[in-house]
Amino acid sequence: MTSPQTVTLLGATGSIGQTATALLLQHRARFQVAAVVGSKNAQRLAQHAIELNAKVAVVADEAAYTELKDCLSGTGIKAGAGEAAVLQAASIPADIIVSAIVGAAGLKPTLKALEQGTRVALANKESLVCAGNLLLETARKHGTEILPVDSEHNAIFQIFTEPQRAALEYITLTASGGPFREYTLEALHTVTPEQATNHPIWAMGQKISVDSATLMNKGLEVIEACYLFALHEDKVHVLVHPQSVIHGLAHYADGSVLAQLGMPDMTIPLSYALGYPERLANTAKRLDLSAVGQLNFRQVDDGLFPCLSLARQAYRTGGIAPIVLNAANEIAVQAFLDKKIAFLSIAKIIAVTLETIPPCGVYSVEDVFQADAAARRVATEKLKQE
Ligand SMILES: NC(=O)c1ccc[n+]([C@@H]2O[C@H](COP(=O)([O-])OP(=O)(O)OC[C@H]3O[C@@H](n4cnc5c(N)ncnc54)[C@H](OP(=O)(O)O)[C@@H]3O)[C@@H](O)[C@H]2O)c1
Structure with missing residues (x-):
């Protein structure tokens, strides 16, 4: 039998993360889990970490750290919290990383994994929308590949x-x-x-x-x-x-x-x-x-x-426009979920944010985050007019 493949699960507590967990459990002999990453749901993350016998579990939200540590007490699984810990988890050598964080927050850890030469099973479409060329170039440079999880x-x-x-x-x-x-x-x-x-x-x-x-x-x-x-x-x-x-x-x-x-x-x-x-x-x-x-x-x-x-x-x-589209969409969708705007306002907020921010090129990862932040500011401002 060949040796097990090492897998890390980003967004382990979400819908994709839970489906991936069930699949990994079904194929225990084939995979071993390096790290699981979530954001706020410490209890569920700890449960997945224990079931999967992961080495490390990380919550992005530092406020969830104590709960995670308590849930993992006595298991030998290392707990971490915060953005740096998420990036560290994504950098642990692995054969495959499942990228299933929601939104542009998935970009940095996905990039980190590619920089290690880790194959990415990509559900987090927002990272490709914001930085498609950057991710593909990084994959090429480090001799690895991005495999799509999105069903289509x-x-x-x-x-x-x-x-x-x-x-x-x-x-x-x-x-x-x-x-x-x-x-x-x-x-x-x-x-x-x-x-x-x-x-x-x-x-x-x-x-x-x-x-x-x-x-x-x-x-x-x-x-x-x-x-x-x-x-x-x-x-x-x-x-x-x-x-x-x-x-x-x-x-x-x-x-x-x-x-x-x-x-x-x-x-x-x-x-x-x-x-x-x-x-x-x-x-x-x-x-x-x-x-x-x-x-x-x-x-x-x-x-x-x-x-x-x-x-x-x-x-x-082109240029920053897809980044602006994605960021404005994230802001508008959250506002709709929070019942601050109507459903039809989502498209309006995105359109007006795209009109407000002049198009320009993207030359570095910093440009991606600057455009993302600018679009979030403009979209948040536009929400007030709805
Ligand atoms: N669900 C599907 O069927 C499906 C199909 C195709 C593609 N996708 C794509 O897959 C991605 C995940 O979708 P989903 O439906 O699984 O979303 P979801 O159920 O909302 O789960 C999101 C996951 O991301 C984590 N997360 C949120 N913000 C984070 C941050 N800043 N740092 C680290 N982790 C963070 C959440 O942790 P907490 O739970 O702790 O908050 C959770 O584990 C999205 O990009 C989506 O478009 C999903």
Whole structure:
């Protein structure tokens, strides 16, 4: 038997983190866990650390340190807290790191892992949106790679290989359409955070659930796909597919269309990313097409869901624009979850922040964080006008 692979889990307490934990537990002999990282939920993090027999557990929020230390007392697992400890955990030599922190907060630790030559199983799409070139260059420089966990990108990764590039006409990412896919503009005026986070298909964290409801999630994914597969933005199509059974399609010059299908369960793409190039067995429900019966597809209604177009526009503008888009979205989504703004104001805040901040180039990681901070300031200011 080959020796176990070492894995670190960033965002271990979240939706992806919990799915990854279950998978790692199922494959105990294959993986050993170096570190688990979360933010505030010390109890859950400690529980995962103990179950996974991790060496280190770190909370980003220093206020959660005492609780984490108490929960880990007598286990021999080292507790840490704060941003420096998170970066240290990401730097521990490992074969794979699962990058599943939510938002731009995932960027620095993901970059740290790549700098160590660690393969990244990437769920944290926001880091690619903010610093796609930087992450890809770092991976190249340190002889490692980024494997997509996002189900659509994982699908494309499974059906598109480099030798086929010349014959690739375009790819399609599917979108469930979110909880409001059948809503009118009038109905969207009054939707609540509870409705927005009640996704019809996927059980996910709060931020991505709202992103899914506005279709910003698909916008971020278009940008993510451009980086991951070195494609021009107009080669990344989106189709609403309410059943979420087909996750991605590759359209080739001979008229062939390859698709990856599976139940909407993140266990499946996580299995592929963790096991690559092998396939890991898992307990995800198996797809029964006769039970699904119908697969439907339609175009996105840009009038109702402008966030997808805003993301495309930001990517085309380039430079800091995707960073500004992402930061303004994070601020607006949190304000919506806190019931400070209406659902339809999310897109407005993003659009006005993009209009306010003049575009400029990104030449270093510092430029990324400066643009992120500036956009957060502007977006927070714009919230007051809503
Ligand atoms: N959920 C899905 O099905 C899905 C699918 C595709 C892609 N993704 C992507 O995966 C990422 C995670 O999504 P999720 O749904 O799992 O989110 P989630 O359930 O909200 O979990 C977020 C995780 O990030 C941690 N975290 C938050 N801020 C942090 C910080 N500053 N430093 C360190 N850790 C921090 C949280 O810790 P605490 O719990 O302690 O606060 C938690 O472990 C997102 O980028 C999302 O877009 C998710």
